[in-house]
Amino acid sequence: MGAGRVHAYGAAVGLIGDLLLGDPRRGHPVAAFGRAAGVVERVLWRDHRGWGALHTVVCAGGAAALGAVATRAVRTSTVASAGLTGVATWAVVGGTSLAREARAIGRALEAGDVEAARARLPHLCGRDPQALDADGIARAVVESVAENTSDAVVGALVWGAIGGVPGLVGFRAVNTLDAMVGHKSARYRRYGWASARLDDVVGWPGARLTAVLAAVAGRDPRGAVTAWRADAAKHPSPNAGPVEASFAGALGVRLGGTLSYGGRVEHRPVLNGTGRGVGTRDIERAVRLSRRVGWLALGVCVAARHIVKGRTS
Secondary structure: OOHHHHHHHHHHHHHHHHHHHOOOOOOOHHHHHHHHHHHHHHHHOOOOHHHHHHHHHHHHHHHHHHHHHHHHHOOOOHHHHHHHHHHHHHHHOOHHHHHHHHHHHHHHHHOOOHHHHHHHHHHOOOEOHHHOOHHHHHHHHHHHHHHHHHHHHHHHHHHHHHHHHHHHHHHHHHHHHHHHHOOOOOOOOOOOHHHHHHHHHHHHHHHHHHHHHHHHHOOOHHHHHHHHHHHHHHOOOOOHHHHHHHHHHHHOEOEEEEEEEOOEEEEEEEEOOOOEOOOOHHHHHHHHHHHHHHHHHHHHHHHHHHHHHHHHO
């Protein structure tokens, strides 16, 4: 069996595993990586970009190297190779957990329990929930669903297609490091610089594919493309901008505006300014769009890897 077909079977099994099982409640590999990265940080931390870059190389490079070792160990067995790809895909994608958290907040809002929705929001994003009303919480959820569709699903599938198991685990390692040290706090402004920049680089292809597929899978493809072209570059993140703008256009809603993170207020540009304000019902619409984008991404990535491997074999 060819390498492209082995990857296809493994990636499909992994995505189905995520759909059926979600993330494990205990012993999640990403959580274990986070703990290991925390130990490395305690050893290496200095208020300096160079030490932060070393931290990134050790942690992300180490994860990718372990993936390469595991791949080499099972290379003579088709079943084991497909199984390893399936397990790695299941471990690094997070579409089901994303949908579960978004829907839990949506149910609280539908029941009129804004306090419960505020209490749940930190499970999904880093906004200050106390500063948000029901519509503000709904907008935060839709924006997080859009961004994490790229980070937690499509980006991983893209790098799995590019680099196999090392690509899968390496991408998730970089994405996790960015969440841990890539923010602009006093402690991480310099130390986390390398992780944040590397995350921008590895997130670039997945973000563009997510934006394209949101336009394809949404009810308003023209609106998605128009919002992407007009507003994506206004966003401070080079990867969240295309994704959120395309989702906004596809859903016919307005995203962006004033945000609050850790007591810091940001005034971000509005995406798809001609759309209506986000309401509670748009949470479920965003989750369904995210699901469609994830399955389309699997098809695109599997097909691309199969074609490339077929030409090189």
